[in-house]
Amino acid sequence: MVPSPPIVECRDVEKRFGSGPLVLDRVTFTAQSGDFIGLIGPSGCGKSTLLRLLAGLSPVSAGHLRIGARPPTEASAELAFVFQEPTLLPWRTAAQNVELPQQLRGVAPSARAAARQHALALVNLGDRGAAYPRQLSGGQKMRVSLARAFTLSPQILLLDEPFGALDEMTREHLNEELLTIRESQAWTAFFVTHSVAEAVFLSNRIFVFAANPGRLHREIRIDLPYPRTAATRRSRAYQDLVAEISHLLRNVETGAPA
Ligand SMILES: Nc1ncnc2c1ncn2[C@@H]1O[C@H](COP(=O)(O)OP(=O)(O)OP(=O)(O)O)[C@@H](O)[C@H]1O
Numbered sequence: 001m002v003p004s005p006p007i008v009e010c011r012d013v014e015k016r017f018g019s020g021p022l023v024l025d026r027v028t029f030t031a032q033s034g035d036f037i038g039l040i041g042p043s044g045c046g047k048s049t050l051l052r053l054l055a056g057l058s059p060v061s062a063g064h065l066r067i068g069a070r071p072p073t074e075a076s077a078e079l080a081f082v083f084q085e086p087t088l089l090p091w092r093t094a095a096q097n098v099e100l101p102q103q104l105r106g107v108a109p110s111a112r113a114a115a116r117q118h119a120l121a122l123v124n125l126g127d128r129g130a131a132y133p134r135q136l137s138g139g140q141k142m143r144v145s146l147a148r149a150f151t152l153s154p155q156i157l158l159l160d161e162p163f164g165a166l167d168e169m170t171r172e173h174l175n176e177e178l179l180t181i182r183e184s185q186a187w188t189a190f191f192v193t194h195s196v197a198e199a200v201f202l203s204n205r206i207f208v209f210a211a212n213p214g215r216l217h218r219e220i221r222i223d224l225p226y227p228r229t230a231a232t233r234r235s236r237a238y239q240d241l242v243a244e245i246s247h248l249l250r251n252v253e254t255g256a257p258a
Contacts, residue, residue: 005069006030007155007188008054013063015049022213023049026063029207029216033155036182036189038199038206040245042253046214047192051158054190055079067156080149080187084161086141088133094144095120095129102151112151119147122181139170146178150185157187164194172233175201179228196246200238201228206245210252217252220245 008031015024024046031037039047052058053065056072056079067075080101088097099116107115120126123143133141142162149157163171175198182189193199199206203222210217224238232238250256 004033007033007035007068009064009066009069011064013053013065014061015046015053015058016061024053025213025215027214027216029219031188031190033188034186035205036191036203038203039190039192039209040194040196040199040206040249041209041214041217042211042249044214045209045211047209048160049214051081051160051190051192054156055081055158077152078155080152080154080157082145082149082157082159082162084164086133086145088141088144090133092132093129094125094131094133094136094140094147097133097144098129098148098151101148115151116147119150120144122150122184123147124177137170138166139174142166142174143177146181150181153185154187157189159189159191161192161194163198171195171198172230176229178202179226183227196249197233197242200224200241200245201232208245208248208252218248220248 011028013027016022053060056076095116099112102112120129123146125143163174206220208218
């Protein structure tokens with residue numbers, strides 16, 4: 001069988017801002033369609049910067065970065081970005097926030113309405129479209145933010161600590177919902193988190209970054225079967241992986257040998 005071409009090809013990518021220090025040093029990996037890649041590492045190791053490079057929001061300083069064989073700036077229509085802050089416009093309802101990207105792209109109102117309703121239903125907010133952000137909980141606002149990203153039918157979903165500000169229970173629910181949504185959607189995810197447990201739960205691959213300069217230190221495959229559920233968190237295999245990767249991360253943070 002001929003292997004399918006990677007959806008992301010990143011080879012010897014370097015990044016520095018202006019004449020500042022090297023932020024990312026020779027980062028090399030490929031991602032296959034459907035990968036769920038968790039990015040973890042010490043503060044300042046360049047995780048968010050890598051997402052911005054993938055999104056074409058900032059140029060690489062050196063190296064080769066392609067999204068579906070194209071430079072990131074030519075692939076922006078295939079990407080959606082979800083940030084830690086839900087970034088909703090307070091004067092628009094949840095539904096109006098969700099449809100904003102399509103409105104900006106000139107999509108006709110009837111097609112917008114259908115996509116909006118579908119996306120809100122996906123995140124279990126089908127009946128809250130008329131609510132304003134101030135009337136929603138933190139978890140619901142993040143669901144709206146996810147729904148807004150899904151209306152773009154992205155091939156690649158870039159998530160920068162999307163659940164970092166939420167309490168643990170809400171975060172665990174949203175982790176499970178995200179994986180359920182993934183069963184019906186074909187996106188590839190890059191998910192930045194400071195939580196090893198969250199990264200292990202969601203990902204089939206974890207990239208552990210080291211800092212100064214930021215670099216890809218180690219890749220770990222997470223072979224736990226999908227669908228993953230609350231029972232996954234109770235499993236020995238899951239807990240062992242969380243312990244092992246937490247230990248690795250502590251060593252990366254303190255500079256001890258891995
Ligand atoms: N626009 C910018 N101009 C200059 N330096 C920047 C810019 N954006 C990021 N940096 C620097 O790049 C380095 C990596 O930042 P980045 O936000 O990518 O790290 P991170 O791993 O996501 O950190 P954290 O886990 O704390 O969010 C930091 O030293 C940061 O100060």
